[in-house]
Amino acid sequence: MGEKIMVGLSGGVDSAVTALKLKEAGYQVAGVTLLLKPQGFESEINDAKAVAKKIEIPHFVVDLRESFKKNVIEYFVDEYTHARTPNPCIMCNKTIKFGEMLSFALSEGYDKIATGHYAKINFDESTNRWQLLKSSSPKDQSYFLFEMSQEQLKHSYFPLEAEDKKDTRLIAEQYALPVAQKHDSQEICFIPDKDYVKFIKEFLPQYKVEKGRFIDKNGNTLGTHQGIINYTIGQRKGLGIAFGKPMYVTKINSEENTVTLEEEGGQLSSRLIAENLNMISVEKLESGRSYQVKIRCQAKPANATVSLIDENTFEAVFDEPQRSITPGQAAVIYDGNMVIGGGTIK
Numbered sequence: 099m100g101e102k103i104m105v106g107l108s109g110g111v112d113s114a115v116t117a118l119k120l121k122e123a124g125y126q127v128a129g130v131t132l133l134l135k136p137q138g139f140e141s142e143i144n145d146a147k148a149v150a151k152k153i154e155i156p157h158f159v160v161d162l163r164e165s166f167k168k169n170v171i172e173y174f175v176d177e178y179t180h181a182r183t184p185n186p187c188i189m190c191n192k193t194i195k196f197g198e199m200l201s202f203a204l205s206e207g208y209d210k211i212a213t214g215h216y217a218k219i220n221f222d223e224s225t226n227r228w229q230l231l232k233s234s235s236p237k238d239q240s241y242f243l244f245e246m247s248q249e250q251l252k253h254s255y256f257p258l259e260a261e262d263k264k265d266t267r268l269i270a271e272q273y274a275l276p277v278a279q280k281h282d283s284q285e286i287c288f289i290p291d292k293d294y295v296k297f298i299k300e301f302l303p304q305y306k307v308e309k310g311r312f313i314d315k316n317g318n319t320l321g322t323h324q325g326i327i328n329y330t331i332g333q334r335k336g337l338g339i340a341f342g343k344p345m346y347v348t349k350i351n352s353e354e355n356t357v358t359l360e361e362e363g364g365q366l367s368s369r370l371i372a373e374n375l376n377m378i379s380v381e382k383l384e385s386g387r388s389y390q391v392k393i394r395c396q397a398k399p400a401n402a403t404v405s406l407i408d409e410n411t412f413e414a415v416f417d418e419p420q421r422s423i424t425p426g427q428a429a430v431i432y433d434g435n436m437v438i439g440g441g442t443i444k
Contacts, residue, residue: 106132111214115214143159187286196243218231320341320359378438
């Protein structure tokens with residue numbers, strides 16, 4: 099009998115094909131669906147159950163709503179109300195999928211977990227370390243996984259590492275999986291309508307949305323903003339004031355309740371500092387050398403000289419200015435296709 103692998107079955111196409119590929123390859127496979135959202139999860143469970151039944155594997159359902167609320171939702175709300183723009187998917191991967199889900203799988207006697215992420219895991223015998231690599235697929239998701247530990251990589255598997263999304267869906271159709279035609283989810287799972295402000299107000303009713311000053315980079319007042327949670331770095335539309343020229347949000351200060359606006363070009367920066375450094379594929383960062391740094395999930399990795407400030411903090415100085423470097427987002431360091439590590443932009 100092959101290794102026992104528990105697949106995170108979300109009810110989507112990627113995880114369904116992941117389970118199918120492992121079953122076809124001879125592994126002992128089970129599926130597990132995590133209850134994460136406060137409500138509205140019934141369709142995901144039903145879809146996952148249908149997939150498990152179709153490919154004839156056991157299926158577990160684990161209620162992690164309290165943990166998800168504490169580790170992901172409260173983190174998201176706290177960051178947002180302190181003028182930072184978090185990436186909750188990264189925190190979910192770190193604490194829930196490769197944290198709690200992995201612990202559950204190991205406790206049930208499984209050797210590894212598998213997910214439908216488009217990334218690659220490799221073991222380097224020369225350094226005795228597990229490495230996280232980019233997928234060859236255009237849908238590469240290695241950026242979202244930079245917080246993984248060596249222990250998490252050791253017990254994880256990404257069967258879709260080299261698949262194109264079109265091929266994944268084609269496999270689902272060929273095997274008549276019940277989710278073959280299901281659309282991908284693009285938004286944050288616990289805010290399906292993308293209305294972050296509404297969600298924060300409902301989740302944290304004691305939070306007061308206070309008006310404040312729009313200012314320029316010299317501190318001069320330009321107008322009145324409607325509360326800092328209504329704005330993000332790089333925003334141009336929806337400012338509520340006509341300036342006669344494009345103006346961009348370049349800084350948000352929660353303590354002073356100000357939003358800084360600048361003209362085109364003001365949103366460009368050649369430098370960032372990131373904290374909470376997590377090294378993944380190598381033990382230590384080669385301070386002062388050139389790497390590629392990705393500043394948000396949809397950005398391309400850009401050449402930068404990366405230097406350690408201390409063991410938990412690094413500076414990246416880019417060869418070319420980057421647009422709207424945003425506090426709270428992840429800065430992920432690559433060396434070619436290898437994820438070196440990353441941190442949270444200050």
